[in-house]
Structures are given as structure tokens and as C-alpha cells.
Amino acid sequence: MRRRLVLTLALILSGPLTGPALAQDRAATLADIRAELGSLGAQIQALRGELVASGPSGIAAAGGVTALERMDAMEAALTRLTARSEDLENRINRIVADGTNRLGDLEFRVCELEPACDINAIGATAPLGGAAAVTPAPPPETPEGDADQGSMAINEQADFDRAREVLGQGDFRRAAELLATFAQTYTGSPLTAEAMYLRGLALSRDGDATGAARAWLDAFSAAPEGPRAPDNLLGLGQSLNALGQKAEACTTLGQVGARFPEAPAAAEAARAMQVIGCS
Structure with a gap:
């Protein structure tokens, strides 16, 4: 128990906040990042509880009082990162809303120029970039000798x-x-x-x-x-x-x-x- 606590705490304290836990890939959404931040915060709280419960010997084995101080610093950093991600999300939402409004206005004006266009049928403009960022799934493997798949690709290019x-x-x-x-x-x-x-x-x-x-x-x-x-x-x-x-x-x-x-x-x-x- 104590050995696992020491090893886990050492890994977290030595690992950068900008590592894979916070940014698995470029397609990670802000919601994913905020979820990871919340998860890290909960893990630090749990480790703090285990460390305090282990008594003076456990704290000494984890690095002494400085271990608790570093955990405090990490929690403060997580709080700042969470606030920044929320601010970034709000800025992105404002940019998307403004761009969508501009695009909707252009659609309306172009429709006015088309004799057969029904303005009432235009509907709401879809948000720029879609409703949410989606990480594309890897394409399924094509079995060798799949004639239909190969034919479709050839027809497409043709x-x-x-x-x-x-x-x-x-x-x-x-x-x-x-x-x-x-x-x-x-x-x-x-x-x-x-x-x-x-x-x-x-x-x-x-x-x-x-x-x-x-x-x-x-x-x-x-x-x-x-x-x-x-x-x-x-x-x-x-x-x-x-x-x-x-x-x-x-x-x-x-x-x-x-x-x-x-x-x-x-x-x-x-x-x-x-x-x-x-x-």
C-alpha cells in the first residue's frame, strides 16, 4: 500500500501537466481536456488523503513536507488551467456564433437574388465547424480481393x-x-x-x-x-x-x-x- 502510494505520487509529481493525460491528440475537445483536468484533480485529492492517512513515515517516504507543497502547487495549476479552458471555450463559442451569423446573412442575401429561392425555406444556418468536433474514426480495413470496394473507388475518380x-x-x-x-x-x-x-x-x-x-x-x-x-x-x-x-x-x-x-x-x-x- 505504502509502496504503491510512493510510486504513484512520484510519477505524478515528476510528470508534466502538458503530457498525454491532458492532450491525447490534436482532435481532443475542450470538454475532453476539462474532464481530464477534473480527473487529475480528483486523483491528487485521493493521493493527498492516502498520504496524510499514512502518517509521518509515509509523508517522509514520499519526499517530506515538500510533497504536500508540490501537490498544492499542482492543484493551483489545475485550477488555473480549468479557468483558461473555460475562457477559451467561451471565446470559441463567440467566434462560431459571429461567423454563423455572417454566413446566415450571406445565405439570405444570395437567396434574395435567386428568383426561385424561398427565403422561408432557408432554415437556420448550421454552426461553423459543426455541432461538435469529432475525431474521425480510422477507415475499416479492406479485405484483399474486395471487388466492390475497388470498383467504387475507381468510379469515383473516373x-x-x-x-x-x-x-x-x-x-x-x-x-x-x-x-x-x-x-x-x-x-x-x-x-x-x-x-x-x-x-x-x-x-x-x-x-x-x-x-x-x-x-x-x-x-x-x-x-x-x-x-x-x-x-x-x-x-x-x-x-x-x-x-x-x-x-x-x-x-x-x-x-x-x-x-x-x-x-x-x-x-x-x-x-x-x-x-x-x-x-
């Missing part, structure tokens, strides 16, 4: 290549239709984000500024932090300007540099703002 080929041929309306079908058919594909961006590009080149704006807005909403997010915002801003919505276009183009300052689209957005005359 369908995407076909749509991109049609786009390159200049049949923009047909390309937009093929890309829309691809995005609906292969919703979880790594190529879907690219297909949604290219659909906006196809509609823009076809002269359908309203359709392009809607397509790029949908693409950005689906992946606001994805690799094509800067390009989707850029396309949306340019489409809004083509539709005569200068103020909205300037706001959207300004967000490209604010959100993605290192992306090539940021420089293009800045040039577009100069041409438009954004203040």
Missing part, C-alpha cells in the same frame, strides 16, 4: 475526372451539372470539396453569377477551414460584386485576407477590392 474534363472543354453548364451530381453522390469523398469549388467556377464562367455565388457559398459552408475555403470566399465576393452587391462583396473579400492571410487568394482578393473601390 466521375471526377470526367467532370473536370468537360469543364476544360468549355461546356460549363454540363460540367456544373456533373460536379453537382458528384458532390451529391460522393458526400464523404476527399474530392468533394474540390468538386464543389469547381462547380462555382463552372457556373461563373457560364455567366451565372447568382448560381456561382450560391455554389461557392455552399462550398465554403461545407468546409470553412478546408484547403479551398479561401478560393470559395474569393469567388463568392467576386460573384456578389458581379450582382451589384458592392458592400457585401467588399466585406466578403476582406474576410479572405483576415481569415487566410497566407493563402494566394488573399492577394487576389486585395487586388479585387482595389478594383471595386472598397473603402
Whole structure:
């Protein structure tokens, strides 16, 4: 009992607070971190109780009075970390709420420009990033010789290549239709984000500024932090300007540099703002 207490206490006192117990991976949510902090606090309280109950000899074996002092310091550090995680959670919630409101306003304005769009049917805008961060599960192992799985992957790539080929041929309306079908058919594909961006590009080149704006807005909403997010915002801003919505276009183009300052689209957005005359 005493030996287990000494070893456990030594491990906790020597281990950093930022180790695996607090951050198992990058996908850990704030709720997970706060749960870990609470668990560590409870363990320290339990060890303190065992240490005090073991008497002077147990305290001496664990390092003397300094062991209790270090436990006090750890509890204080846990309290500070918990407060910081709560503050960070509140800040993230405010950012998500603001971004969601801005996105909802853009959806409303784009809908106003579409003759067949029913504003009452838009519904509430989904929060940016989804309701909660989800750690993707590892893909299941594919048994060797699974002909159906291999065929599906081949068809997926073939369908995407076909749509991109049609786009390159200049049949923009047909390309937009093929890309829309691809995005609906292969919703979880790594190529879907690219297909949604290219659909906006196809509609823009076809002269359908309203359709392009809607397509790029949908693409950005689906992946606001994805690799094509800067390009989707850029396309949306340019489409809004083509539709005569200068103020909205300037706001959207300004967000490209604010959100993605290192992306090539940021420089293009800045040039577009100069041409438009954004203040």
C-alpha cells in the first residue's frame, strides 16, 4: 500500500501537466481536456488523503513536507488551467456564433437574388465547424480481393475526372451539372470539396453569377477551414460584386485576407477590392 502510494505520487509529481493525460491528440475537445483536468484533480485529492492517512513515515517516504507543497502547487495549476479552458471555450463559442451569423446573412442575401429561392425555406444556418468536433474514426480495413470496394473507388475518380474534363472543354453548364451530381453522390469523398469549388467556377464562367455565388457559398459552408475555403470566399465576393452587391462583396473579400492571410487568394482578393473601390 505504502509502496504503491510512493510510486504513484512520484510519477505524478515528476510528470508534466502538458503530457498525454491532458492532450491525447490534436482532435481532443475542450470538454475532453476539462474532464481530464477534473480527473487529475480528483486523483491528487485521493493521493493527498492516502498520504496524510499514512502518517509521518509515509509523508517522509514520499519526499517530506515538500510533497504536500508540490501537490498544492499542482492543484493551483489545475485550477488555473480549468479557468483558461473555460475562457477559451467561451471565446470559441463567440467566434462560431459571429461567423454563423455572417454566413446566415450571406445565405439570405444570395437567396434574395435567386428568383426561385424561398427565403422561408432557408432554415437556420448550421454552426461553423459543426455541432461538435469529432475525431474521425480510422477507415475499416479492406479485405484483399474486395471487388466492390475497388470498383467504387475507381468510379469515383473516373466521375471526377470526367467532370473536370468537360469543364476544360468549355461546356460549363454540363460540367456544373456533373460536379453537382458528384458532390451529391460522393458526400464523404476527399474530392468533394474540390468538386464543389469547381462547380462555382463552372457556373461563373457560364455567366451565372447568382448560381456561382450560391455554389461557392455552399462550398465554403461545407468546409470553412478546408484547403479551398479561401478560393470559395474569393469567388463568392467576386460573384456578389458581379450582382451589384458592392458592400457585401467588399466585406466578403476582406474576410479572405483576415481569415487566410497566407493563402494566394488573399492577394487576389486585395487586388479585387482595389478594383471595386472598397473603402
